[in-house]
Amino acid sequence: xxxxxxxxxxxxxxxxxxxxxxxxxxxxxxxxxxxxxxxxxxxxxxxxxxxxxxxxxxxxxxxxxxxxxxxxxxxxxxxxxxxxxxxxxxxxxxxxxxxxxxxxxxxxxxxxxxxx
Numbered sequence: 001x002x003x004x005x006x007x008x009x010x011x012x013x014x015x016x017x018x019x020x021x022x023x024x025x026x027x028x029x030x031x032x033x034x035x036x037x038x039x040x041x042x043x044x045x046x047x048x049x050x051x052x053x054x055x056x057x058x059x060x061x062x063x064x065x066x067x068x069x070x071x072x073x074x075x076x077x078x079x080x081x082x083x084x085x086x087x088x089x090x091x092x093x094x095x096x097x098x099x100x101x102x103x104x105x106x107x108x109x110x111x112x113x114x115x116x
Contacts, residue, residue, distance in 0.1 A: 009110030035100020
């Protein structure tokens, strides 16, 4: 069993940056491929970024490539999502998930709002 708790969301102006964190507890995340998803009002949840268990391989949705960076710290059981050059269309609830390719575990989500 894995519990995921996100933090770091908030309100930011377009062009700004935020860093989301997801702390895993209950079991080491070392062997999990983790990911971030997001869901905007009235839209389906969509994949944003994923990272393999070793942290050596990352995957991104086209709409965030070059702006977002996913990373993990196994010693801290934490995965991060650094978000730069934020756009109003990035406004959504962001969720941490494990494993990212077929999520079994989800966090409660953290709200990101980007104002224009």
